Structures are given as structure tokens and as C-alpha cells.
Amino acid sequence: MTIHTDRLTNASDRRGRRGTDLPATFVDDSIPTAAVRRLLSNERRRAVVDALLETDEPLAIHQLVARLADAEHDATAVTSLHELRQRIHVSLCRTHLPLLENHRVVDYDPENGRVTPGARLSAVGSLLEVDLDGLE
Structure with missing residues (x-):
């Protein structure tokens, strides 16, 4: 299923299989539901969108790395905060930020070390609280 924002919908069109009310417009332009699920299925990607x-x-x-590391750090864990920050940095730069950029959720500039809100950030962010299993 592809989600189109140019299509008018009523309340029954916005309900998932479990009856969850979904926003009338999920994302700018169109984005497949499977892509939305994939983007928001990972806690670090969700944390980037939220931040x-x-x-x-x-x-x-x-x-961004500091914010995520502070949220994920467990003082009783064997992994030091420094090691955790390194792991988060690598996973963001190699996996999560490029994926979010491909879907225009963020603009990632690796040369300047900046992450900027993308065209679809607010639309995807509106789905952070939605039960993604309810999407058809």
C-alpha cells in the first residue's frame, strides 16, 4: 500500500486493521507503508526523529550521539559511556541517518557533521505514537 496525501479520506479510510485512528496525511508526497514501518521500527531512528x-x-x-547515549546508557552495564557513544556514532552515520535521508526525513551532511530536519520529518514524526501494526 502506498500512502498518498493528495487523496481525500474519511475516518473509515484512516483506520488500520485494529481500528487505530491514523492521521489523514502520513507523509508528504507518498511513501509506502512498509517504508514507514521500517523507518520507525528501530529505536535509534525513532530517537533521531524525536530529537x-x-x-x-x-x-x-x-x-545527537550524546543525547541518544544518555538515553540508552545503563550505569550498571559493562559498556562504558564512551564505548556506547562510539557505537551509536557508527550506527547513525553508516545506517540510520542515510536511511532517514533516503526517505527525506532528515538532511544529513557528513562533511559538516550536521543533521537537519527534512521535508517529511513532521509527517513521519506524527506516526511515532501510532501502532504501526495497525497500518494496512
């Missing part, structure tokens, strides 16, 4: 929605301005990679 950019909170600040609504560009973030330096090191700020």
Missing part, C-alpha cells in the same frame, strides 16, 4: 522534532533546528552529530 529533531523537539529542537526543530539542525543538530551536530556529536549532540
Whole structure:
């Protein structure tokens, strides 16, 4: 299924299989539901979307890494905070940010170390609280 924002929908069209009310417009232009599920299925990608929605301005990679590491760090864990930050940095730069950029959720500039809100950020962000299993 592809989600189109140019199509008018009524309440019954916005309901998933479980009856979850979904926003009338999921994303700018169109984006397959499977892509939305994939983007929001990972906690780090969800955290990136959430962080950019909170600040609504560009973030330096090191700020984003620090924010995610602080949220994920367990003081009783064997992994040090420094090691966790390194792991998060690598996973963001190699996997999560390029994927989010491919779907225009963020604009990622690896040369300057900046992540900027993309065209689809607010639309995808509106789905953070939606039960993705309810999407058809």
C-alpha cells in the first residue's frame, strides 16, 4: 500500500486493521507503508526523529550521539559511556541517518557533521505514537 496525501479520506479510510485512528496525511508526497514501518521500527531512528522534532533546528552529530547515549546508557552495564557513544556514532552515520535521508526525513551532511530536519520529518514524526501494526 502506498500512502498518498493528495487523496481525500474519511475516518473509515484512516483506520488500520485494529481500528487505530491514523492521521489523514502520513507523509508528504507518498511513501509506502512498509517504508514507514521500517523507518520507525528501530529505536535509534525513532530517537533521531524525536530529537529533531523537539529542537526543530539542525543538530551536530556529536549532540545527537550524546543525547541518544544518555538515553540508552545503563550505569550498571559493562559498556562504558564512551564505548556506547562510539557505537551509536557508527550506527547513525553508516545506517540510520542515510536511511532517514533516503526517505527525506532528515538532511544529513557528513562533511559538516550536521543533521537537519527534512521535508517529511513532521509527517513521519506524527506516526511515532501510532501502532504501526495497525497500518494496512
